Amino acid sequence: MTETARRDPEAVSKFVEGFAAQLVEAGMQRMPARVFAALLSSDSGSLTSAELGDLLQVSPAAVSGAVRYLAQQHMVAREREPGSRRERYRVHSNQWYEALTSREAVIKRWEHALREGVDSLGEATPAGRRLAETLAFFEFLDGEIAMMMDRWRAHRDRVFGGGVES
Amino acid sequence: MTETARRDPEAVSKFVEGFAAQLVEAGMQRMPARVFAALLSSDSGSLTSAELGDLLQVSPAAVSGAVRYLAQQHMVAREREPGSRRERYRVHSNQWYEALTSREAVIKRWEHALREGVDSLGEATPAGRRLAETLAFFEFLDGEIAMMMDRWRAHRDRVFGGGVES
DNA sequence: CCTTAACTTCACAAATTTCTGAAATTAGCG
DNA sequence: CGCTAATTTCAGAAATTTGTGAAGTTAAGG
The missing domain is CATH 1.10.10.10 (Winged helix-like DNA-binding domain superfamily/Winged helix DNA-binding domain)
Incomplete structure (x- = not known):
């Protein structure tokens, strides 16, 4: 053509x-x-x-x-x-959705705010326990996301071939 | 006390x-x-x-x-x-962060918009390929998130004991 | 060094968003 | 069935956000 x-x-x-x-x-x-x-x-x-x-x-x-x-x-x-x-x-193109998913700064700040909440409301109170569980969820998320992105890269290389640039 | x-x-x-x-x-x-x-x-x-x-x-x-x-x-x-x-x-407390992570509606709409982009720019163009890769990423995310939440529930039951309500 | 293209900053105007008070709607309860 | 407590809707005032033009800053190239 x-x-x-x-x-x-x-x-x-x-x-x-x-x-x-x-x-x-x-x-x-x-x-x-x-x-x-x-x-x-x-x-x-x-x-x-x-x-x-x-x-x-x-x-x-x-x-x-x-x-x-x-x-x-x-x-x-x-x-x-x-x-x-x-x-x-x-x-x-690789980097941007990594930025999107990690959002490290955001998650860290949420965790920080939740930790303060647990402290000031007390671990023993119902509200404190709820906040602690939420905090645990974000901590869990943190680790999972990293592993997930590893899997994505593998998947991506398989599907799109390792060589694509930009 | x-x-x-x-x-x-x-x-x-x-x-x-x-x-x-x-x-x-x-x-x-x-x-x-x-x-x-x-x-x-x-x-x-x-x-x-x-x-x-x-x-x-x-x-x-x-x-x-x-x-x-x-x-x-x-x-x-x-x-x-x-x-x-x-x-x-x-x-x-269980449900809300599930809502937060799944965001099904949001992801679905992004995928839809990206699919349209791939179609109208053409799969063969560099831009089209970039959009296709991004689309593939979200499709991958979709599946991963479900599995991750399963793991979270298991982890949660282990740490917080299965019994906590609300 | 001076010139000037490229980008950034800033004050302000315009558009949008957000919240309120008041009126409208809904649904318990006698 | 009406009465009334509770919530929702709506129009508009107030606050915030957003984008512009113009002045300010930076640095390439002569």
Whole structure:
């Protein structure tokens, strides 16, 4: 074939907005969600600030804020294009859902709050026991998630072949 | 001892607000988070609308909205107090984190959105492959979570003894 | 060094969300 | 059946969040 099917900008946009909407529903802020969806649906897996602004019809300021948030969450990486002051933002498709599932920081903070609750309400009280059980659940989760991700990587390599990049 | 340590309302409130804040940070709306934390920290595991309003210093309307949301998410159950038109809202400590982890509806919608993306961008494109991999990850998650929760229940029965209620 | 492209920060306007008071609805109980 | 306690719904006020334009900062390239 002389030409692979050209990307239909409208189809892409439809996916971007649809997927972003689901992320928003799950608690993510709108702009980070849109930026993230845009990156996910790009062929190279990375876009510049200008491209994002253009694609999503938003100001550079909005892109900047969204990217800062996503980078903090380890959902995108920033990389400097050598020989230019342009920056690219990239989803490492492996990495992002690892960030999503581990959420270490979140779980740790929950555990901390629960531990304080157990202490201040007393281990012997019904409420204290309930909190302790909840805490035990998150501690259990912590360990399980790590093992699960190991299994996922194995499964992934089997299905997608070890070699896929980005 | 003639008297178990009396609940210190201030300590309780401190836990409620602290834990609620963490839930908010993770994407939950403020009022449902506060109501939920209050229920978690109650000895009986259940409170009436009036008790909640009093405890959290909010209007009945606010309680009503929060409870509706929590019930939809299967994080609390409503139960009618027999012989009264008063309603109690309860956390089944087992059930709530099961609701939290399964999030079936959420995952299903993500999967749906991703499937559409794969279709419209094309399986053969780099972006399509990335979405397909992400989709595969969620499908994998689905199955893993069920098994993990089985292991949790076993672990829980071992540690907390099978008998704890509510 | 100076110029200038690229990104970030900041103050503010706009949009959205959240909570309230009040009216409407529901369902026990006499 | 009406009376009334309990909850829900709804319109709107208040607070918060979000995105913009413009000024500020950084660093590549001459």
